[in-house]
Amino acid sequence: MQPPAPMPTDPDPTPLSYEQAGVNYALIDPLKVSAQRAAAATAPQLLQHGFSELAASRGESAYVVDLGPFYLASIVECLGSKAIVADEMAQLTGRSWYDAIAQDTIAMAVNDLITVGATPLVVQAYWAAGGSDWFADADRAQALVAGWKAACERCGVAWGGGETPALAGIVEAGRIDLAAACTGLVNPKQRLSLGERLGPGDAIVLLDSSGIHANGLSLARKLVERLPQGWLTEVQPGLSYGAALLAPTLLYSPVTEALWRAGITPHYSANITGHGWRKLLRHAKTLSYRIHTLPPVTPVLDFIRRHAGQDDREAYSTLNMGAGFALFVAAADAERTVAVAQAQGVGARVAGVVESGPKQLRIEPLDLTFADDALQLR
Amino acid sequence: MQPPAPMPTDPDPTPLSYEQAGVNYALIDPLKVSAQRAAAATAPQLLQHGFSELAASRGESAYVVDLGPFYLASIVECLGSKAIVADEMAQLTGRSWYDAIAQDTIAMAVNDLITVGATPLVVQAYWAAGGSDWFADADRAQALVAGWKAACERCGVAWGGGETPALAGIVEAGRIDLAAACTGLVNPKQRLSLGERLGPGDAIVLLDSSGIHANGLSLARKLVERLPQGWLTEVQPGLSYGAALLAPTLLYSPVTEALWRAGITPHYSANITGHGWRKLLRHAKTLSYRIHTLPPVTPVLDFIRRHAGQDDREAYSTLNMGAGFALFVAAADAERTVAVAQAQGVGARVAGVVESGPKQLRIEPLDLTFADDALQLR
Numbered sequence: 001m002q003p004p005a006p007m008p009t010d011p012d013p014t015p016l017s018y019e020q021a022g023v024n025y026a027l028i029d030p031l032k033v034s035a036q037r038a039a040a041a042t043a044p045q046l047l048q049h050g051f052s053e054l055a056a057s058r059g060e061s062a063y064v065v066d067l068g069p070f071y072l073a074s075i076v077e078c079l080g081s082k083a084i085v086a087d088e089m090a091q092l093t094g095r096s097w098y099d100a101i102a103q104d105t106i107a108m109a110v111n112d113l114i115t116v117g118a119t120p121l122v123v124q125a126y127w128a129a130g131g132s133d134w135f136a137d138a139d140r141a142q143a144l145v146a147g148w149k150a151a152c153e154r155c156g157v158a159w160g161g162g163e164t165p166a167l168a169g170i171v172e173a174g175r176i177d178l179a180a181a182c183t184g185l186v187n188p189k190q191r192l193s194l195g196e197r198l199g200p201g202d203a204i205v206l207l208d209s210s211g212i213h214a215n216g217l218s219l220a221r222k223l224v225e226r227l228p229q230g231w232l233t234e235v236q237p238g239l240s241y242g243a244a245l246l247a248p249t250l251l252y253s254p255v256t257e258a259l260w261r262a263g264i265t266p267h268y269s270a271n272i273t274g275h276g277w278r279k280l281l282r283h284a285k286t287l288s289y290r291i292h293t294l295p296p297v298t299p300v301l302d303f304i305r306r307h308a309g310q311d312d313r314e315a316y317s318t319l320n321m322g323a324g325f326a327l328f329v330a331a332a333d334a335e336r337t338v339a340v341a342q343a344q345g346v347g348a349r350v351a352g353v354v355e356s357g358p359k360q361l362r363i364e365p366l367d368l369t370f371a372d373d374a375l376q377l378r
Numbered sequence: 379m380q381p382p383a384p385m386p387t388d389p390d391p392t393p394l395s396y397e398q399a400g401v402n403y404a405l406i407d408p409l410k411v412s413a414q415r416a417a418a419a420t421a422p423q424l425l426q427h428g429f430s431e432l433a434a435s436r437g438e439s440a441y442v443v444d445l446g447p448f449y450l451a452s453i454v455e456c457l458g459s460k461a462i463v464a465d466e467m468a469q470l471t472g473r474s475w476y477d478a479i480a481q482d483t484i485a486m487a488v489n490d491l492i493t494v495g496a497t498p499l500v501v502q503a504y505w506a507a508g509g510s511d512w513f514a515d516a517d518r519a520q521a522l523v524a525g526w527k528a529a530c531e532r533c534g535v536a537w538g539g540g541e542t543p544a545l546a547g548i549v550e551a552g553r554i555d556l557a558a559a560c561t562g563l564v565n566p567k568q569r570l571s572l573g574e575r576l577g578p579g580d581a582i583v584l585l586d587s588s589g590i591h592a593n594g595l596s597l598a599r600k601l602v603e604r605l606p607q608g609w610l611t612e613v614q615p616g617l618s619y620g621a622a623l624l625a626p627t628l629l630y631s632p633v634t635e636a637l638w639r640a641g642i643t644p645h646y647s648a649n650i651t652g653h654g655w656r657k658l659l660r661h662a663k664t665l666s667y668r669i670h671t672l673p674p675v676t677p678v679l680d681f682i683r684r685h686a687g688q689d690d691r692e693a694y695s696t697l698n699m700g701a702g703f704a705l706f707v708a709a710a711d712a713e714r715t716v717a718v719a720q721a722q723g724v725g726a727r728v729a730g731v732v733e734s735g736p737k738q739l740r741i742e743p744l745d746l747t748f749a750d751d752a753l754q755l756r
Contacts, residue, residue: 024510024544031519032542035503038527039537046536049497049565053536063538065500067563069447076454076502076559078543119427122443124454125413126504128555132402141409149416158424158431159417160441163557164410165456166402168596170555175548177506179541181454181559185445187427221547 015309016222056194059284061112061271064186064194071186073118076126077108078179081217082245087175088231089242096140100248101178102147103154104214107249108273109182110155111325114256115269117193118184120155125162126179130171135164147248155253157182191260195283195328197267202354203334204280204289207255208347209324211247211300215273216319220245223308235303244300252325254344259327262340268328277316278375280326280361288357293349294365295322312366317374328354393687394600434572437662439490439649442564442572449564451496454504455486456557459595460623465553466609467620474518478626479556480525481532482592485627486651487560488533489703492634493647495571496562498533503540504557508549513542525626533631535560569638573661573706575645580732581712582658582667585633586725587702589625589678593651594697598623601686613681622678630703632722637705640718646706655694656753658704658739664750666735671727672743673700690744695752706732 036058043053046065054071057064062073082104086097110120125148135141152159171177186192212220224241227233231242252271259266270279280289297305301322305315315321329337334350341348359372414436421431424443432449435442440451460482464475488498503526513519530537549555564570590598602619605611609620630649637644648657658667675683679700683693693699707715712728719726737750 027510028513028542028544030516031513031523034520034523035526035540035542038523039503039539042527042530042535042537045531045534046499048534049499049563051499053538058539063500063502063536065536065538067448070445072450072500072561074452074500074502074538074559074561076504076541076557078504078506078541078545080543081545081547084547121424121427121429122441122450122452124441124452124559125417126454126456126557126559128456128557132405135406135409138408142412145409145412145416148413149420152420153423156423156426157420158441158443159420160431160443160452161417161436162413163454163456164406164413165458166406167456167459167555169459169462169599170550170553172548172550177545177548177555179454179504179506179557181452181502181504183450183452183561185427218546 016219054194057116060194061115062118064116071189071192072183073113073116073186074183075109075113076179076181077112078177079105079108079214081221082214083176083178084221085217085242085245089246090140092231092242096143097246098140098143099147100246102144103151103248103251105178105180106148106151106155107251108214109180111252111271113182113184114253115271117186117191119187119257120157120182120184120253122160122183123152123157124160124181126181127162127164128167128171128177130173130175131168132166134166134174134176151251154251156257191265193266193268195268195285198283198285198287198328198354200287200354200356201331202267202328203331203350204291204352204354205327205329205334205337205348206295206323206351207252207325207327207341208295209298209320209322210250211298212245213249213273213320213324219308219318220304223304226307235300241300241303250324250346252346255341255346258340258344259337262336264329264333264337264340266327266329270326272320272323272325275375276318276320277323277361278370281359281370281372281375286359288355289352289361290355291352291363293351295349295351297322312368316363316368317370394597432572435494438572439493440496442494449567449570450561451491451494451564452561453487453491454557454559455490456555457483457486457592459599460592461554461556462599463595463620463623467624468518470609470620474521475624476518476521477525478624480522481529481626481629483556483558484526484529484533485629486592487558489630489649491560491562492631493649495564495569497565497635498535498560498562498631500538500561501530501535502538502559504559505540505542506545506549506555508551508553509546510544512544512552512554529629532629534635569643571644571646573646573663576661576663576665576706576732578665578732578734579709580645580706581709581728582669582730582732583705583707583712583715583726584673584701584729585630585703585705585719586673587676587698587700588628589676590623591627591651591698591702597686597696598682601682604685613678619678619681628702628724630724633719633724636718636722637715640714642707642711642715642718644705644707648704650698650701650703653753654696654698655701655739655741656748659737659748659750659753664737666733667730667739668733669730669741671729673727673729675700690746694741694746695748
C-alpha cells in the first residue's frame with residue numbers, strides 16, 4: 001500500500017452522491033423486502049427432504065441449510081457495472097481487462113459465502129452477453145476464461161460449469177452481465193459464524209482492500225466525466241484512474257481457511273461491499289463497534305473521495321476506504337488473526353473493538369458515528 | 379392437450395431458421411469449449427477439502443461433487459429472451475406475465491438439476507434490471523415475487539435469497555435478466571443417474587411439455603413480425619400467440635421425486651431444451667434411440683413450425699415439439715413411470731426404446747434420423 005499522491009484541486013466542487021450516480025435504493029427496496037418475506041416463507045419446504053434452514057442466515061450474506069453432517073451455504077452475486085470500465089479501458093489501452101473482472105466476479109460471491117464460516121467448493125459461471133458477437137473477440141474471451149480459472153484456483157474451488165447465453169435485446173449490445181453462483185460447506189459445523197458468539201470485548205480485524213473492489217462503480221463512472229484525461233487521468237504517477245479501478249477485488253477465502261487451520265474461528269464476519277463501512281453494523285445484535293485505528297485509504301479511493309467532493313461520512317458509508325473485509329474475533333485471537341492474514345499476503349490490522357451499548361459504529365479517528373438506522377438490510 | 383386448430387396458410391413461405399433468428403453458436407462455441415477445459419482443470423481443488431467431483435457429470439446438465447454421505451449438485455441457468463415476450467404482452471393486455479416467467483426461470487434450473495438424480499433444495503434468485511426504475515412497477519414486481527415463490531413451493535425448494543441489481547448500461551433500460559442458481563443433493567447416492575446404467579432395452583418415456591418452454595424464443599420473436607395481428611394472432615380460438623408462448627414451463631421435479639418414492643430410479647434423464655430432440659443424444663455412450671410413438675405437438679409449436687416454414691428436421695432439432703423431458707428407465711418400469719408422472723398431473727407416454735447400434739436418434743413416425751454429429755455439447 002503506497003501513500004496517496006498529492007491531489008490536484010477538484011475541478012468541480014459540486015459533491016457527487018451515490019444516488020446522483022444513478023442507483024435509487026428507494027425504488028429497489030420495496031421489492032427486496034417483499035422478496036425476502038416470500039423467500040422466508042418457503043423455508044418449510046426443506047422439511048419434507050429431512051433438512052432445515054438456519055433461520056439466522058436470512059439477512060446474512062449467504063443462505064445456510066443444515067444437512068446433518070455439515071451445513072450447506074449458497075449464494076449468487078453479480079459483478080455489476082465494473083465490466084463497463086473494463087470495456088472502456090480496453091478501447092484505450094488495446095488489451096483486455098477481463099482477467100481482472102473475472103476475479104472480481106468470483107470475489108463478490110466467494111467473499112460473501114465465507115462470512116458464514118463456509119468453505120467455498122463450487123463456482124458456477126453466469127456470463128450473459130449482449131449477443132453472439134460478444135464472443136467473437138477471442139482475446140477478451142480468453143482473458144475472461146483465464147482470470148476465472150486463476151481465481152477459482154486461488155480460492156480452492158472447482159469451477160463446475162455455467163451458462164453463456166447470448167441475450168440480444170436484454171443485455172446491451174457489446175456488453176456482458178457477469179455473475180457467479182457459489183456453493184460451499186460449513187465443515188465441521190463449529191465453523192459456523194452467524195454471530196451467536198459475537199459480543200462485547202471482541203476485536204475487529206480489518207483486512208485491506210486492493211482498491212474500489214466492485215462496489216461504488218456507478219459513482220466512479222459518473223466521476224470520470226469530470227476528469228481532464230478521463231480514464232487515463234493519473235491517480236498517482238504511472239497509474240491511470242481506469243487501471244487503478246480495475247485492480248481486482250482481493251479474495252479472502254485463503255485467509256478464512258488459514259484461520260481455521262490456525263485454530264481461530266471468527267465470531268462473525270462482514271464483507272465490506274455496498275454501503276461501505278455501514279456493513280460493520282450488519283449483525284442484528286445491539287452492540288457498539290468502536291474503530292480506533294484506520295487502514296490506509298487506497299489511493300484510488302482517496303482520489304474518488306476528493307474529486308467527488310465527498311466528506312468522510314459520505315465516503316465511509318459508500319466505499320470500502322481501504323477495508324475489504326471485517327473479522328470479529330475473540331480478543332485473545334486478534335494479533336494472531338492479523339498474522340495469519342499477512343502470511344496469506346493480505347494486509348490486516350486490529351482496528352477496533354466490540355462494546356456494550358446502543359447499536360452504532362463509531363470511527364474515532366474521524367469523529368464519525370453511524371447509528372442503527374444507517375443500514376437497513378432486513 | 380388439445381388437437382391443433384386448423385392453420386391459416388403461412389403468409390411468408392421463406393423458411394426461418396434458428397440462426398436467422400440471431401443466435402450464432404459458431405461464435406459462442408469456441409469460448410464454451412475453452413471454458414469447459416479450464417473448468418475441468420480446476421477439479422483437483424476439491425481434494426484439499428476432502429471431496430472430489432464426479433467427472434462423468436462434466437458435460438451433463440448439472441455438476442456433481444461427492445460429499446461422502448451424499449452427492450452435491452449445482453447449476454445456474456437463465457431465462458433468456460422470454461422476458462421480452464412478457465414485456466410485449468403486458469403492454470398489449472395491461473397485466474403482468476411475470477408470474478409465468480418466474481416459473482420458467484426456476485424450471486430452467488430445476489429441470490436441469492434433476493437430470494442427475496438430485497433433489498433440488500435451494501434456489502437463489504438473480505434478477506438484474508436495466509435500472510432502478512424497473513422496480514417501480516409494483517404489479518410486475520409482485521407478480522415476479524409471487525410466481526417465484528409458487529414455483530419454489532411446487533418444487534419443494536427453499537428460496538434462499540438472491541441478488542436484485544440495477545444494471546443500467548449493461549441490461550437494457552426497461553428489461554430484466556432473470557436467472558436462477560439451484561443446489562441440491564443426490565440422496566441417497568443410489569439415486570445418481572449419470573447414465574452408467576443406460577443401455578439397450580431401456581424404455582424412453584417422454585413427459586409432455588406445456589408449450590415452447592424457454593427455448594426457441596429468439597425464433598418465436600422473429601416470427602411475430604410475420605403475423606397479421608402480431609402477438610395477438612390466435613393460435614387457436616381464444617388463445618393468442620403471445621399468451622400461448624407464455625404458458626409456463628412445466629416443473630418436472632415433482633415427477634422425479636414421486637418416481638423415487640415409487641421405487642423407480644431412471645437410468646438417465648434429459649431435459650429437452652435448446653437443440654430440441656437432439657438432446658436425446660446427450661449421453662456419451664454409443665447407443666441408438668428409436669422413437670416409435672410421438673407426443674401430440676403443442677398447438678403453439680405446430681403454429682411456429684408452420685409459420686416459420688420449418689420441416690420436421692428443423693422443428694425437432696430446435697423445439698421440444700411436445701416433449702419437455704425424457705426419462706430413460708428399465709423396460710419393466712416403463713408403464714409405471716408413465717402412471718407416476720400422470721398422477722403428478724404431467725402427461726407422459728412410452729415413446730421409444732434404447733438399442734445397440736451407432737449413436738443416433740431415429741424418429742420412426744417422421745422417418746427422421748439424427749446422427750451422432752447432430753449434437754456437440756462436450
